Amino acid sequence: MKIGVIGGGQLGRMLALAGTPLGMNFAFLDPAPDACAAALGEHLRADYGDQDHLRQLADEVDLVTFEFESVPAETVAFLSQFVPVYPSAEALRIARDRWFEKSMFKDLGIPTPAFADIQSQADLDAAVASIGLPAVLKTRTLGYDGKGQKVLRTAADVEGTFAELGSVACLLEGFVPFTGEVSLIAVRGRDGEVCFYPLVHNTHDNGILRLSVASTAHPLQALAEDYAGRVLKQLDYVGVLAFEFFEVDGGLKANEIAPRVHNSGHWTTEGAECSQFENHLRAIAGLPLGSTAKVGESAMLNFIGSVPPVEQVIAIADCHLHHYGKAFKNGRKVGHATLRCADQATLQAQILRVEALIEG
Ligand code: AMP
Numbered sequence: 001m002k003i004g005v006i007g008g009g010q011l012g013r014m015l016a017l018a019g020t021p022l023g024m025n026f027a028f029l030d031p032a033p034d035a036c037a038a039a040l041g042e043h044l045r046a047d048y049g050d051q052d053h054l055r056q057l058a059d060e061v062d063l064v065t066f067e068f069e070s071v072p073a074e075t076v077a078f079l080s081q082f083v084p085v086y087p088s089a090e091a092l093r094i095a096r097d098r099w100f101e102k103s104m105f106k107d108l109g110i111p112t113p114a115f116a117d118i119q120s121q122a123d124l125d126a127a128v129a130s131i132g133l134p135a136v137l138k139t140r141t142l143g144y145d146g147k148g149q150k151v152l153r154t155a156a157d158v159e160g161t162f163a164e165l166g167s168v169a170c171l172l173e174g175f176v177p178f179t180g181e182v183s184l185i186a187v188r189g190r191d192g193e194v195c196f197y198p199l200v201h202n203t204h205d206n207g208i209l210r211l212s213v214a215s216t217a218h219p220l221q222a223l224a225e226d227y228a229g230r231v232l233k234q235l236d237y238v239g240v241l242a243f244e245f246f247e248v249d250g251g252l253k254a255n256e257i258a259p260r261v262h263n264s265g266h267w268t269t270e271g272a273e274c275s276q277f278e279n280h281l282r283a284i285a286g287l288p289l290g291s292t293a294k295v296g297e298s299a300m301l302n303f304i305g306s307v308p309p310v311e312q313v314i315a316i317a318d319c320h321l322h323h324y325g326k327a328f329k330n331g332r333k334v335g336h337a338t339l340r341c342a343d344q345a346t347l348q349a350q351i352l353r354v355e356a357l358i359e360g
Contacts, residue, residue: 001024002061003015003025003062003284005027005286006064006075006210007029007071008037009017009035010324012035013324014266014322015040017278018148019281020040020277028041028042029057030047031045036291039110042060050078058082059082062188063083064279065086065311066149069092069259077322094138099115099142100257105231108227112254113175113246115172118183124158124161124170135174135175136154137170137173140171141168145209149207150165181245181246182220182252183265184196184245185265185268186228186229187240187280187292188227188239189288195279196273197265199215200265207304208302211355212299216294220252223252228243240261240280242264260280263302263333264300267299273295278290281321296340297337297342297347301336307321313354318346319349322337
């Protein structure tokens with residue numbers, strides 16, 4: 001079976017690493033000459049709107065998936081005429097726009113911060129008056145890793161901020177005084193079968209994920225599964241979906257969903273029976289899903305900007321290096337380490353060792 005992937009970054013690369021043992025081949029469509037997934041499959045180097053190359057991809061592969069959600073709607077619509085596309089155009093439409101996403105949470109009775117659609121500075125002023133400060137202004141589309149958003153704490157922060165974010169459609173959200181951030185990686189097959197991984201505790205720095213730790217018997221697991229299950233059903237979703245939540249007042253508030261494999265699920269490569277990457281491929285290919293059970297205690301630490309010396313990373317017991325083969329650049333995710341340990345105490349000690357390496 002040949003899988004077409006829109007985007008050729010590290011997520012595409014890790015999908016290919018998981019799918020190759022299943023006998024799958026891969027083709028990646030990505031305009032970047034140095035797309036890091038290209039080492040593991042065919043690279044169609046073209047813009048996402050290039051219909052000649054999209055048609056070539058559709059002719060060559062059995063189905064198409066995505067490694068990022070900001071794919072132009074026309075690209076998805078065009079491909080869908082010729083080849084099955086998972087997740088669907090509708091799932092992407094909702095997930096890549098914070099207004100559609102939060103409106104869906106509200107419609108499905110899933111708690112989420114207060115929010116308002118912002119099309120102008122006047123809209124922003126009115127929304128701040130009703131939602132209050134602090135609040136967070138985010139572009140509706142194309143934001144990632146903390147980009148395209150600003151925390152508003154005082155009236156001075158509000159002035160001129162719509163223009164500062166590019167005068168594009170935005171969403172204002174009430175600031176959530178969360179006690180923690182967790183994510184749930186869910187997978188749904190073409191036949192509607194659903195599986196969930198254990199909730200993951202996430203730590204961000206400047207909006208970029210630094211550390212994910214897989215939980216054991218988290219008290220909010222069932223609630224998170226209930227919320228995610230509603231979304232999967234609503235979207236008739238196929239593939240892996242990541243659901244990010246704020247932990248607040250002993251419950252959960254939905255932050256966002258990602259219609260793809262997710263950074264907070266990277267630990268599953270060594271830390272679960274079947275990784276998120278393999279399960280995404282199983283789901284879209286109509287194969288039986290694999291077990292999402294944890295194997296030992298597991299965590300993931302991102303390497304941002306640079307990867308520490310390889311020999312030092314792999315010298316740490318229980319540590320598995322994932323080097324993306326990308327050029328090092330400030331703020332860019334260029335690799336990660338997964339830890340899989342026998343118990344929590346060892347895991348915490350090994351996290352400190354990897355963090356010490358990162359800090360140099
Ligand atoms: P996002 O791109 O929406 O996932 O936001 C990136 C990070 O900013 C989140 O992981 C939180 O740490 C923080 N953040 C986003 N929205 C809010 C909010 N409404 N209240 C508090 N913190 C937030």
